[in-house]
Amino acid sequence: MNWRFEIAATAEHAFDKLDPHVLHRLKEKIQQFIEHFEETTHHPLKGEYKGSFKLRVGDWRVIYDIDDENRTIYIMGVDHRSRVYKKRP
Secondary structure (H helix, E strand, C coil): CCCEEEECHHHHHHHHHCCHHHHHHHHHHHHHHHHCHHHCCCEECCHHHCCEEEEEECCEEEEEEEECCCCEEEEEEEEECCCHHHCCC
């Protein structure tokens, strides 16, 4: 069974606000992430973000959750690294 990927409304809203160049870079990296999910090293977050993971794309971060039971990855948020950890997606 393959993994499913879902984008939360908060992440969709964040994507809509991005500069086209940044959006393109993020989409490319997320596509690679989806294609190679099983081989990817997942970087867990701490504190109030415990249970979530980050995907680094230059100075941008994609925050995601993994639901092993349902084999679903939820993209919860995206923002610049200077802001992303100051708010919970």
